[in-house]
Amino acid sequence: MFYFDNIYGKRILKSGLIQGVQAFFTTRDICICDKSLPPDGNASIPEIIKEITDNKKLICKYLKIEENRLVSPIQTHSDNIEVAEIGKSEYPNTDALILTEQNLGIFLNFADCTPVILYDEKQNIGAIAHAGWRGTVQKIAVKTVQKMCNEYNSTPENILAVIGPAIGFCCYNVGEEVLTQLSQTVSDFEGLSMQENDQIFVDLKNINKQQLLEIGVKKIDVCPYCSVCANDYFFSYRKENGTTKRHSAVLCLK
Numbered sequence: 702m703f704y705f706d707n708i709y710g711k712r713i714l715k716s717g718l719i720q721g722v723q724a725f726f727t728t729r730d731i732c733i734c735d736k737s738l739p740p741d742g743n744a745s746i747p748e749i750i751k752e753i754t755d756n757k758k759l760i761c762k763y764l765k766i767e768e769n770r771l772v773s774p775i776q777t778h779s780d781n782i783e784v785a786e787i788g789k790s791e792y793p794n795t796d797a798l799i800l801t802e803q804n805l806g807i808f809l810n811f812a813d814c815t816p817v818i819l820y821d822e823k824q825n826i827g828a829i830a831h832a833g834w835r836g837t838v839q840k841i842a843v844k845t846v847q848k849m850c851n852e853y854n855s856t857p858e859n860i861l862a863v864i865g866p867a868i869g870f871c872c873y874n875v876g877e878e879v880l881t882q883l884s885q886t887v888s889d890f891e892g893l894s895m896q897e898n899d900q901i902f903v904d905l906k907n908i909n910k911q912q913l914l915e916i917g918v919k920k921i922d923v924c925p926y927c928s929v930c931a932n933d934y935f936f937s938y939r940k941e942n943g944t945t946k947r948h949s950a951v952l953c954l955k
């Protein structure tokens with residue numbers, strides 16, 4: 702079950718599935734994505750930078766970590782997975798980050814793409830994956846689980862998965878080509894696409910859920926919010942004509 706909480710009065714979204722560590726999604730109230738800047742030459746850039754910096758400070762205070770210990774990768778719709786390290790702030794060409802350290806926070810940024818937060822309570826490690834349609838075709842969430850299992854002794858049964866706010870089945874229409882590629886990522890694609898007035902819709906959040914179910918992840922919470930329909934809370938690349946603003950998925954271990 703998802704519910705809204707707040708950080709010093711600014712709205713965030715949480716799932717009751719993951720407890721004991723900090724795992725949440727920011728909303729329009731508290732943007733922390735450095736890439737959320739308008740194109741060059743926009744006079745409001747200094748104010749936006751200040752707002753993002755202030756929001757990051759609030760989140761670090763809330764997470765009880767130092768301000769240089771909240772890191773995010775440069776996302777490129779790849780299937781590259783890195784491990785976050787204290788003292789390392791650059792993660793180029795990376796679409797999933799695994800977190801094994803305490804006192805370190807990670808975040809990835811989204812506007813319609815599907816965020817997947819993973820957490821293994823037993824090993825106390827977690828990860829965030831960025832699964833737009835390209836990441837979903839490449840099964841980035843599955844590959845992240847596999848890396849957690851192969852390198853950090855996790856097991857799929859012990860991993861909790863929270864699939865966050867993203868463009869929903871209601872609004873995500875795609876071409877035949879994308880449908881075909883997505884349909885090949887799972888053995889059971891039943892109910893994950895529909896055709897309406899010559900348009901094809903796919904359920905990206907639940908395709909990610911199905912991929913995870915098929916490798917043995919059992920506890921999965923899927924966010925009901927669509928970034929287009931719930932655009933008052935979240936950013937939408939499609940609804941906002943290619944906005945550069947992003948909400949974020951955030952994770953910090955206990």
Ligand SMILES: [Zn+2]
Nearest residue numbers: 871872927930
């Ligand atoms: Zn929608």
